[in-house]
Amino acid sequence: xxxxxxxxxxxxxxxxxxxxxxxxxxxxxxxxxxxxxxxxxxxxxxxxxxxxxxxxxxxxxxxxxxxxxxxxxxxxxxxxxxxxxxxxxxxxxxxxxxxxxxxxxxxxxxxxxxxxxxxxxxxxxxxxxxxxxxxxxxxxxxxxxxxxxxxxxxxxxxxxxxxxxxxxxxxxxxxxxxxxxxxxxxxxxxxxxxxxxxxxxxxxxxxxxxxxxxxxxxxxxxxxxxxxxxxxxxxxxxxxxxxxxxxxxxxxxxxxxxxxxxxxxxxxxxxxxxxxxxxxxxxxxxxxxxxxxxxxxxxxxxxxxxx
Numbered sequence: 001x002x003x004x005x006x007x008x009x010x011x012x013x014x015x016x017x018x019x020x021x022x023x024x025x026x027x028x029x030x031x032x033x034x035x036x037x038x039x040x041x042x043x044x045x046x047x048x049x050x051x052x053x054x055x056x057x058x059x060x061x062x063x064x065x066x067x068x069x070x071x072x073x074x075x076x077x078x079x080x081x082x083x084x085x086x087x088x089x090x091x092x093x094x095x096x097x098x099x100x101x102x103x104x105x106x107x108x109x110x111x112x113x114x115x116x117x118x119x120x121x122x123x124x125x126x127x128x129x130x131x132x133x134x135x136x137x138x139x140x141x142x143x144x145x146x147x148x149x150x151x152x153x154x155x156x157x158x159x160x161x162x163x164x165x166x167x168x169x170x171x172x173x174x175x176x177x178x179x180x181x182x183x184x185x186x187x188x189x190x191x192x193x194x195x196x197x198x199x200x201x202x203x204x205x206x207x208x209x210x211x212x213x214x215x216x217x218x219x220x221x222x223x224x225x226x227x228x229x230x231x232x233x234x235x236x237x238x239x240x241x242x243x244x245x246x247x248x249x250x251x252x253x254x255x256x257x258x259x260x261x262x263x264x265x266x267x268x269x270x271x272x273x274x275x276x277x278x279x280x281x282x283x284x285x286x287x288x289x290x291x292x293x294x295x296x297x298x299x300x301x302x303x304x305x306x307x
Contacts, residue, residue: 001187001189003034003046004055007048008054008055015054016303016305017301017302018030019052019303020052020302020303020305021304021305022300023292024052024303026052026220026305026306027221027223028051028052029049029059029062029220030049030050030051031047031049031059031065031066032047032050033046033047033066033069033075034046035075041089041094042094043089044075044076045066045070045075047062048091051216052218052220053217053218053220055091056091056143056217057090057091057194058092058142058143058228060112060142060224060226060228060229060230060231060280060282061224061226061227061282061284062227063095063097063114063227064097064109064110064112064282064283065284067097067098067112067284068099068107068110068284068286071105072105072106079101081102081103082100082101083101084098084101085097085098085099086099091190092142092143092190093142094115095142096113098110098111108283110281110283111279111280111281112279112280113265113279114227114228114231114277114278114280115142116268116270116273116275116276117139117140117141117232117276117277117278118139118140118239118275119137119138119139119140119235119236119239119240119273120140120144120182120183120273121136121137122137123135124137126146126175126176127179128153128171131168131172134152134172135148135152136148136176138180138193139232139233139235139236140184140235141227141228141229141230141231141232141233141234141235141278142232143194143228144190144192144193144232145195145196145197145214145216145226145232146172146176146193146197147199147232147233147236148198148199149198149201150165150168150198150200153168153172156200157200157213158200158211158254162221165215165254166221168198169195169197169215170215170219172196173215176193185270185271185272185273186270194228195216195217196214197212197229198212199212199233203240204242205237205242207250208250209250209251209252210250210251211251211254212225212226212229212253213253213254214229219307222255223255223256223258224253224260224282225251225252225253225258225260226260227260227280227282230251230260230262230278230280231262231278233251234262234263235276237249243263244264245263245264245265245266246264246265249261249262258282258283260280260281261281262280263278264276265279
């Protein structure tokens with residue numbers, strides 16, 4: 001968290017140059033890999049997560065990708081077959097990825113265990129301008145999200161226009177921020193609502209996938225089912241008695257159709273909260289490597305951003 005504050009205060013131009021156009025785009029997401037001192041306390045490496053509006057505390061899909069990257073690029077000494085534990089220090093705390101390893105390269109699926117996840121509030125009545133009263137749950141999975149069915153907003157998470165889903169979810173986020181005070185058991189730097197996840201309402205245990213869309217930061221849309229969101233949603237489902245330990249659920253992204261699975265693997269305490277350790281599993285694939293150039297005389301060298 002201190003490194004995150006330091007980068008935001010003194011090196012934010014790096015984030016803007018990489019996340020914004022012309023090197024990035026409105027949905028861009030990134031990770032800064034940190035080795036050495038900041039990755040102390042038993043971790044192989046530390047990581048800062050970047051997006052178009054700033055810095056997040058946790059990203060499950062980035063953890064899945066970083067797990068593979070750490071093995072393939074030799075950042076973990078003596079990886080073991082058939083699976084290697086990759087220990088990361090994230091702003092939210094320690095996270096461990098378990099990565100398939102055949103002796104030469106990493107594989108899929110990658111699973112990870114994040115910080116303890118918990119239900120911060122359930123059945124919370126929120127007045128959303130333009131939509132009236134809705135009922136939301138707030139869960140923590142490395143960062144806080146508000147959850148509700150898209151149906152409450154007169155939408156369908158699978159068939160409504162993404163623009164309508166984004167606008168509605170953003171209105172919910174702003175309303176929750178004004179009407180509910182968040183508390184984090186360890187650090188108030190983490191006591192912020194990262195976004196809203198609209199669901200198909202299928203929270204009770206089923207072997208069928210449940211679909212959701214995550215709208216975070218400044219109306220940014222997740223392309224994945226959202227690893228930290230799946231973590232928080234599993235915690236809420238467990239808290240409500242809708243699933244049991246080791247009951248696996250499948251979560252689908254309404255944006256790309258990609259899938260994660262999640263399950264609560266053991267109970268835990270996190271401050272005053274009854275929490276669970278959640279295992280999330282998914283896939284990440286390489287798309288290429290790139291070298292970015294910044295020329296001092298470029299008037300747009302630190303990027304530009306359209307909304």
